[in-house]
Amino acid sequence: MADWLHQHTHLHPPTSALSSSDKSPPAVAGGTWIVGGHEAKAHSRPYMASLEISGENTCGGTLINRKWVLTAAHCMENTPVSVVRVVLGGHNLHDPDRFMQMFRIQESIRHPEYNPLTFQNDIQLLKLNDSVTITPYVKPLKIPNANSDVVPGTPCSVAGWGYISDFGAEPKALMETEVDVITRETCNASWNGNIVESMLCTATPGKPVKGFCSGDSGGPLVCRNRVEGVVSFSGFRCGDPVSPDVYTRVESFLSWILCTFEKRERIVERL
Template identity: 55%
Template sequence: MGRQSPFLLQIGVFILFFILQAATMRDRIIGGREAKPHSRPYMASIQFKGKNICGGALVNRIWVMSAAHCFDNLPESMQVVLGAHSVTAQEPSQQNFTVQASISHPNYNMETLENDIHLLKLNKAALVNDFVRKISLPKQGEDVTPRRKCIIAGWGDTTDFETHPKALMETNTEVVSRASCNSSWTGSISQHMVCATSPDNVKRGFCSGDSGAPLVCMNRAVGVVSFSSFRCANPRFPDVYTRVSEFISWMEDVMRSF
């Protein structure tokens, strides 16, 4: 029994190493870099008790776009922070809001993540300045072409142990065809989705802590972070985003009604 202990210890260390590696890959912008401070002034941090839960994008002075799955179990007492570079420290540029209305798409499906889009109405209008600006949106029905170069940014955790990045992170990604994406995701990718992955087979992409953040191509928010492989930034499974252009009419209707 005593002679088996070193072997069992080695197995335990190996398992622990594997778990830590998996955790590191699962919850952060993969292969990213720190964004230039306030170079993404449309970014919103959706928070609960001062902790970043999801990302979002300011689409006008009083509305933020995010992902519906962020709000499956999120209490109503959430806050929205605009103008942040760090979400772990107070910055003079930050603007803080409560939420007046929280609306998921009526056909959102939490199992398939179809129609995974959400709107938050802020309790007051944002002050637009060098640190806070809205993002442009595509036209209704407009599609983004494969190989289009894009940017994704977020404050997702760096490990499963709630280790937050010190500042906003970003990485490059490239749109892939829906047909190619469907071959990886066994037919689960609909016309309401858009896929992107690293153009050079390097691990780059988003993870769960970045949900709701915008996929920005040609300075427009064409996607909303929805889901990815368990092993994030896995080139075999492109990252999947909600296709914003499919929901422009719905968004306009909601923003007129509230």
Template identity: 40%
Template sequence: MLLLLLPSAFLLLPWAGAGRIIGGREVKPHSRPYMAYLQIESGSDTYRCGGFLIQPDAVLSAAHCVHGKGKVNITVTLGAHNIKKKELSQQKFHVGCWVIHPRYLNYRSGNDIMLLKLKKKAKMTKYVKPISLPSHNKTVTPGTKCSVSGWGQTSVTGHRTDVMLEVDLELQREEVCEESFKGYWCQSMICAGDMRGRKSTYNGDSGGPLVCNWKAHGIVSYGYQNKPFPKVFTRVSYFEPWINEQLRKFAIQEASKCT
């Protein structure tokens, strides 16, 4: 998640993706105990994404983090601030199984949500705690200040941060989002960020949470290459029934049988 203060000249560069944080800052270590770091291995390639803990053995992220990559192995790290260090606070898990929303086609089509089941339950500590989700179809008012955290690129040249960074984003009005993104559907999507604040997300932190009023209202999804502001997030409250259905299925399935 590219948390970087860029000079205004760079704001005209073509960008793609939605994981980097622009105009952000390093967070107080371990102040976001719900954050998850996903390492995704596919053949000889390794990808990274963000995610967030919603119960001791379940993490939410974005479907596009694994879609189209074939057979993958996913490792989840909880309780991390610096992902390059072996911090005593960290807990690492293999993912037993995951489920992508059945109507997901690609990130622009919406339904960009994935639920992962950890092979073992995480131990709840002051460094590892789940975040609450909004109730079904609960909305947040345009203009609300929210935040996005993660470990992604910090420059257009691909430099990444090892420590967790965060940016504050303002929620946009539906009309702005509909004008900015073809196929934008306000029921299942949120968009945030504006040119005035010069803050945004970009490559590397897809799947991380958009946190508003201490709840995870969005999941980092996508943005257009030539429009760094705003960016689109999956609206968590719209998918609350689906999330609960999958959690019930997880509870009665063995991890080895639900991939």
């Protein structure tokens, strides 16, 4: 299997978040499966994208308009766009149906200040090689309103096609779970001060462990029917109750997203 396919299943938490007493190697950042989840209702998340390499799901993404998918920058790190296929409208990726739409990537735009060591600005835009056909099974999810934040305690959800066990067992279909947003202060107590305003954290205190892992990286944190976060990194083990899950906060990047769209449209108009 190609080396770049393995890169997205061995993504560590920020190096600076590890204390000197941490002697065991950190587990995946972004993780590898939806923890404490259940199968989503078929086609109930028509904005969900799977980024595939050689027919294998490697990351998730969110359709945010007819030609653009939002994902995590670490998902595309050292990955040629020519090997990535974007699948929309899927439920069971290993049992394709007539609702699926598949695309190649025309352009991949990483945030210019992405830091692979701290995972700050872990966000990327993928321009599809053609516009999607809007159907009940494929349609965009709204981006956040400007100057909005997700209030701690807000119930949200996360979904993906990542592994469902330490042994690499793949789910038959899209999995999802419910999580709660927590304060950055609470999150920073576990992450040595590495959580900045452009990040969001979730946990399920006092409840069975729920969260994401690395085949889920790049997928959406959905709150109030908007993509409020992009799956970025997690702790030493998927669903680790000591280390909350961390997402890129989409609202922090609205200007960059909208400016990118506008710039590309102007280029198209000049051609």
